Amino acid sequence: MKKSSINQIETKHLNVEFHNHPVIKDINIEIPAKQLTAIIGPSGCGKTTLLKSFNRLLEIQDDVKITGQIVVDGINIMSAGHNVPDIRKKMGLISQKPYPLPMSIFENVAYGLRIHHDKNAKELAENVQHCLQEVGLWNEVKDRLHDPASRLSVGQQQRLCLARAIAVQPEVLLCDEPTSALDPIAAQQIEKLLLKLKKDYTVILVTHTLRQAKRVADYVIFLYFGMVIEQGPADEFFNNPKNPETKAYLSGEIS
């Protein structure tokens, strides 16, 4: 397969079990490159689990069994012999609650650059500034770059996490309900950013708010009890759903 395949991520018969309890059941999906894909579904349906399987982050937990294939850029990342940190480097993660690293604002963004590239102080500073500008945080923090990141507001922390993620130049951004802990204004900023970033990155957004998915998604995957019920381009999905369960979910009958 060529590297420039249109689908950034594909899964083939993906199953995930926690403590012998299946959470993700036989999932076959295709996630288009350089678009914003929303994974929707009621809470507990396996959205986050699916998202964290893409960068093999599930493996740090106990008693997880993952079978099937996850194909990223034409390569099955589940096969043996892959260097897991390299896989993860390709995919930035934005979690529900922002977790800045226990360092200064500057060091948070510089962290990834330091571990992956040998940059001198000037290049490092330029890179950090660029990433902070990308997420619209530079003007707010440029005078206090060496303050602890924990002193930022939650919304600022979330944007810092975005800056930190794009600093290592990933191809994919995995966003796990990134706005659910934020106030409406901060949430709107993040949404706008994701729309801007999808030009350069493949964005995968897990969300439990239908309205958010309608606002931003190009492609939608609907999960229900660990299974994919329906997937397709957003227009088609929202305006002309084929599956009765999708219709029920869209009309608010199941949640």
Added chain:
Amino acid sequence: MNRRTLEETIFKLLMMISVCIVIGSLVIIFGLVIINGASSISIEMITQTPTPGNALGGGILNAIIGSLLLALPATGLACFIGIGIALYLQKEFTPVWFSNFIRFTLDVLWGVPSIVYGIFCLMIMIYLGMGSSLLVGIIALTLLEIPIITRYMDESIKLVPIGLKESSYSLGSTKFETAVRVVRKQAFPGILAGILLGLGRGIGDAASILFTAGFSNRIPGSLFDSTSALPTMIYNLYSLPSGQPKAYAAAFILLMIVLIISILSRILAKRFTKHVIR
């Protein structure tokens, strides 16, 4: 007064009594040590070694230096070994059943009386044909401190939120980078508390160094010299007729050393903990 408010009042009273017992003991200990030792506390106490031939003459500089030379290297060694074990115990590195087994052995070791560490080291010492020395004393104290420091580090590392580790892993860092650059920083307050507890136990312990470090009126010149330490010095002085005031003075100095070390490390900790994510 109804039953529920009565319950509440009784509980409050019980809690107050407990707190009073703890604070009261601290005040009484300090008071007793100061009152009984006041007559012997002098500048000579901390600037001179004992007068040869007269155990009650001179100061106890040899024991002060001895205590620091025993406890500080022992704590350093125990930290070095402890941080390794504590990181290894995390589930990224070791299956849970095995790390729980190691935790259990550490808890057992924690409960082992210090005299047992003392005679254990004594046995090895005799086997190797060595005499009591600073080195064997340091080894005994290190063994004593390892379980305390390790378990404290382990618990504080376990408390690091998984989301924080996920953040670090998602940036493509290895387990080692995550452990050393992120987890260690986040767990630092707990790690420091463990180190302090270990140091406190080590500097105050008499039984483990009684046979291993020995006794000497001089400041040790090398690792292979015997040395006095404050706890053994207190023991020796107290058993001498009319040695009690000096024993209390020595106890006062030991308390002061512990106090100074905790205050200093707390000040130091402030600098390192400002980045901790809450």
